[in-house]
Amino acid sequence: MKYVKKGTVIILAALFCLTVLWGRSGLFSFAEDPVIYGDVDGNGKINLQDAQMVLQAVLKIKGLEAAAHQAADVSGDRQVTLEDAQLVLKYALRIITAFPVQATDLPEEKPEQPEEGAEILVAYFSKTGTTRAMAEQIQQETGGTLFEIQPVHSYPDSYQETVEIVQKERAEDARPPIANQLEQMQDYSVVFVGFPIWFGDEPCIIRTFLENYDFDGKIVIPFCTSGSSPLGPAQEHVKSILPNATVLQGLGLSGTVSGSQERIATWLVSCMKQIEDLTAGTPGSTTKPETSDGSYGDSTAEPGNADDDTSQDTNLKPEANTMRIQAGTAAFTAEFADNSSAKAMKELLAKGPLTIEMSDYGNFEKVGPIGTSLPRNDAYITTEPGDIILYQGNSLTIYYDTNSWNFTRVAKIQNITQAELKAVLGSGDVTVAFSLE
Numbered sequence: 191m192k193y194v195k196k197g198t199v200i201i202l203a204a205l206f207c208l209t210v211l212w213g214r215s216g217l218f219s220f221a222e223d224p225v226i227y228g229d230v231d232g233n234g235k236i237n238l239q240d241a242q243m244v245l246q247a248v249l250k251i252k253g254l255e256a257a258a259h260q261a262a263d264v265s266g267d268r269q270v271t272l273e274d275a276q277l278v279l280k281y282a283l284r285i286i287t288a289f290p291v292q293a294t295d296l297p298e299e300k301p302e303q304p305e306e307g308a309e310i311l312v313a314y315f316s317k318t319g320t321t322r323a324m325a326e327q328i329q330q331e332t333g334g335t336l337f338e339i340q341p342v343h344s345y346p347d348s349y350q351e352t353v354e355i356v357q358k359e360r361a362e363d364a365r366p367p368i369a370n371q372l373e374q375m376q377d378y379s380v381v382f383v384g385f386p387i388w389f390g391d392e393p394c395i396i397r398t399f400l401e402n403y404d405f406d407g408k409i410v411i412p413f414c415t416s417g418s419s420p421l422g423p424a425q426e427h428v429k430s431i432l433p434n435a436t437v438l439q440g441l442g443l444s445g446t447v448s449g450s451q452e453r454i455a456t457w458l459v460s461c462m463k464q465i466e467d468l469t470a471g472t473p474g475s476t477t478k479p480e481t482s483d484g485s486y487g488d489s490t491a492e493p494g495n496a497d498d499d500t501s502q503d504t505n506l507k508p509e510a511n512t513m514r515i516q517a518g519t520a521a522f523t524a525e526f527a528d529n530s531s532a533k534a535m536k537e538l539l540a541k542g543p544l545t546i547e548m549s550d551y552g553n554f555e556k557v558g559p560i561g562t563s564l565p566r567n568d569a570y571i572t573t574e575p576g577d578i579i580l581y582q583g584n585s586l587t588i589y590y591d592t593n594s595w596n597f598t599r600v601a602k603i604q605n606i607t608q609a610e611l612k613a614v615l616g617s618g619d620v621t622v623a624f625s626l627e
Contacts, residue, residue: 225257227264227291228278232257238463241279245459248272249452264289272455276331283462285333309377310334314384315395317345317352320415323447324454325384328413331458334382339399342367356388365398372403380409380465383428387416387442392424397431405435409468411461412440415447422570422596438464512627513539513578513601515588520614523627524578524601531580532600534564536626543625546586548615554591556615556622559584568596575611576603588622590615 228236230243244262246252247270254262254270262270264277266289280286312334314325322338329336343366345352359366385396392414412428414421421442429437441457443450513524513535526532538544538560548558555573563583573579573589578601581587588603590611603611 225260227261227289228281230254230258230262230278232261236278237282238279238459238466241275241282242459242463244270244275244278245272245455248275249456264291266291272452275455275459279331279459279462280333283332283466310380310382311337311372311375311378312382312384313337313339313372313399314382315339315341315386315393315399316384317386320447321384321386324413324415324443325382327447327451327454328382328384328458331455332382332462334380335378337372338370339395340369341395342369356393359394360389360391364394365401366393366395368395368398368402375403378408379469380411381405382411382413384413384415385424387414387419387421387424390419390423392427396424397427400428400431405432408435409438409465410435411438414440414442416442416444418444420570420596423594426570436468514625514627515578515603516623516625517614517620522603522606522614524576524603526601527599529567529598529600530565531567531598535580535600538562538564539624539626543623545621545623547619548586548588548622549619550617551587552593554593555579555587555589556620557581557585557587558622560586567598569598570594570596571599573597573599574602575608576606578602586624588615 226232226234226236228240230240240262243252243254243258247254247259247262259270262274262278264274264281265271277286277289281289310332312325312329312332314321314337316322316325316338325336325338328334345355358364383396383400385392392412410428410432412421412425414424419442421440425437425440428440438461441454443453447454511526513526515522515524526536544560546558546560548556551557561584564580566580566583572594573592575590575592577589577599579587579589580598580600583598586600588611590608
């Protein structure tokens with residue numbers, strides 16, 4: 191019995207020592223979940239949501255917790271930068287299959303290889319090099335193939351001579367020939383098309399490029415650089431030239447490309463999410479058809495407002511589709527457009543009439559603040575007398591003449607001439623009351 195007790199003590203002592211030693215070496219400690227680089231949200235997958243989280247951290251929009259911060263440092267330099275956001279984006283899009291950090295830190299299962307034809311082309315025309323710089327950043331962040339559209343007849347260095355040539359091309363609706371040809375266009379399913387804005391529109395050589403190749407079934411994304419002109423008209427022309435392609439909302443830069451890198455990166459994350467949804471066949475992800483008011487869906491609507499049926503006021507009758515407008519002793523009726531902006535306007539008026547002090551602007555409209563913000567469905571349109579436009583989401587305008595810009599049409603006054611409308615609104619400020627019929 192003495193020897194049994196002695197043996198038991200020795201065994202217990204040995205176990206105690208092993209416990210201490212192994213505990214120190216981690217063998218008896220509870221193992222923490224290993225960090226999967228790139229999986230920032232911790233759901234076991236590396237996708238566009240992770241890239242967006244890294245980008246938000248870089249832009250200081252939303253911070254990361256410690257574990258997420260470590261997972262986001264895929265470059266291994268102990269800090270989260272734009273480079274990390276780009277790498278996670280490329281991994282999510284299956285452009286790369288590993289990060290600079292050790293491969294053993296990555297998920298064991300390798301990402302699927304890109305489907306055949308799932309390639310990105312970044313095509314651009316640039317005279318001064320500004321658009322080229324934007325195209326090169328897009329290429330670097332997406333891993334796409336860069337293709338420069340080169341004219342047979344180069345434009346002269348002289349600004350005035352170039353202006354004369356461009357004006358002549360525009361007047362003749364010319365199609366300047368392209369010197370170099372793109373091989374294997376069928377291999378690309380996503381095409382970024384870049385150009386400078388000349389006289390408010392895309393250069394004619396871009397029309398040559400779009401008409402020379404088969405874009406049916408492809409996803410096309412325009413981008414441009416300009417002094418101050420918006421992308422709007424060119425975006426619509428690309429859509430009209432490529433009726434069988436899906437044209438996503440492009441990006442126009444009026445500043446330097448070097449000063450807009452974060453803006454370009456943010457836009458690319460949005461583009462890639464749309465591309466992922468389209469190629470995966472996600473319900474509701476396809477480009478929305480043009481509505482009766484000339485706008486295109488809710489691409490610029492504020493989050494949470496567009497098509498939110500649960501936000502309807504219980505006093506609003508679904509069949510209400512006309513608005514009463516009172517200016518002085520004159521009254522007329524406007525028919526609502528079919529978009530989420532008009533819907534939000536109905537909900538606002540369902541709570542009671544809206545009276546606005548409206549001022550004259552540009553000799554073509556009366557404008558005044560509505561005291562709140564509504565979702566926007568901006569599209570490049572040319573207004574007509576009687577159009578009621580939502581401007582920048584927080585002002586309402588009544589047009590008595592024409593103007594072209596990115597606007598949201600919410601309603602149109604019925605059965606009134608331009609002369610009658612101008613007579614009612616007058617030449618100075620006017621008080622106008624809006625209500626539901």
